Amino acid sequence: MTRVAAIDCGTNSIRLLVADVDPATGHLTELDRRMRIVRLGQGVDRTGRLAPEALERTFAACREYAAAIKELGAERIRFVATSASRDAENSDTFVRGVLDILGVEPEVVSGDQEARLSFDGATKELVGSDHLDKPYLVVDIGGGSTEFVVGDDEVRAARSVDIGCVRMTERHLVREGAVVDPPTPDRIAAIRADIDAALDLAEETVPIAEAATLVGLAGTVTTLAAIALGLREYDSEAIHHSRISLEQVREITGRLLASTHEQRARIPAMHPGRVDVITSGALVLLAVMERSGAAEVVVSEHDILDGIAWSAA
Numbered sequence: 001m002t003r004v005a006a007i008d009c010g011t012n013s014i015r016l017l018v019a020d021v022d023p024a025t026g027h028l029t030e031l032d033r034r035m036r037i038v039r040l041g042q043g044v045d046r047t048g049r050l051a052p053e054a055l056e057r058t059f060a061a062c063r064e065y066a067a068a069i070k071e072l073g074a075e076r077i078r079f080v081a082t083s084a085s086r087d088a089e090n091s092d093t094f095v096r097g098v099l100d101i102l103g104v105e106p107e108v109v110s111g112d113q114e115a116r117l118s119f120d121g122a123t124k125e126l127v128g129s130d131h132l133d134k135p136y137l138v139v140d141i142g143g144g145s146t147e148f149v150v151g152d153d154e155v156r157a158a159r160s161v162d163i164g165c166v167r168m169t170e171r172h173l174v175r176e177g178a179v180v181d182p183p184t185p186d187r188i189a190a191i192r193a194d195i196d197a198a199l200d201l202a203e204e205t206v207p208i209a210e211a212a213t214l215v216g217l218a219g220t221v222t223t224l225a226a227i228a229l230g231l232r233e234y235d236s237e238a239i240h241h242s243r244i245s246l247e248q249v250r251e252i253t254g255r256l257l258a259s260t261h262e263q264r265a266r267i268p269a270m271h272p273g274r275v276d277v278i279t280s281g282a283l284v285l286l287a288v289m290e291r292s293g294a295a296e297v298v299v300s301e302h303d304i305l306d307g308i309a310w311s312a313a
Helices: 052-072 083-087 091-102 111-126 165-172 185-203 218-228 246-257 261-265 278-292 304-312
Strands: 002-009 013-022 027-037 076-081 136-141 146-151 155-161 213-217 243-245 296-299
Touching: 002 052, 002 304, 013 052, 013 304, 027 052, 027 304, 052 091, 076 091, 076 304, 083 091, 111 136, 111 146, 111 155, 111 213, 111 304, 136 218, 136 278, 155 185, 165 185, 165 278, 185 278, 213 218, 213 278, 218 243, 218 246, 218 278, 218 296, 243 246, 246 278
Parallel strands: 002 076, 136 213, 213 296
Antiparallel strands: 002 013, 013 027, 136 146, 146 155, 243 296
């Protein structure tokens, strides 16, 4: 067993997993898993730079995580940074800050690397499963990008495209610093057009429609699952490996599109940091399900963070 710390820093959130991992048996024992919404990608799509306040929010979370890692005595740390820090002109400021706090340099991975880590994290425990057909299509809807991976026990094809929930919200739903709420039909149509174009790009590499099982990852998907399940509070155990139908996703997306910020904030399982971006994320998932022909999505709480932990071990 190797005690590792995995950190996933995306456009919207930064997450930590400290776990004991045994690569020989494929067993991962979780010791600490936590998430902070830091919105590192705030304004990146528009300015091309990481905002000072976004960097400070992220560094504050890093200091918290450094204390937890020290307390649990992790032997190895791997810090993976994704879409926002790939896109920013001043990503070197981000790298230096993380190195000073955690003593490890963040790896700004490519979209394809991100996709493969997500696939490993989501499917390692599904290998040998007798109730899910292969191949899997793993879809990781992030803040800045969405990753698509098709594979059986191994990855067959992967592609990352720029249709994350934060990017779509900032591009189409923010005017004069405020989110247009609820979105107008023309703005919804613009988001759908971007998503459809990105799916066309993804399908150049990934045979989306050939997958037998759709596995959905990350906060948009797990939040939609919590809503579909009628949870009064967020419950990872209830959400993990739940199955949400296309009809449920379509109905929930319609409700979100017609809602205001205040109405979404009152949804019991909704994290405050997702209130403004969940609608765009729901549109991504709905479009993926319609394009792939999937009747349902299998929701996984295990994702790129678990893949990073496996790779660190």
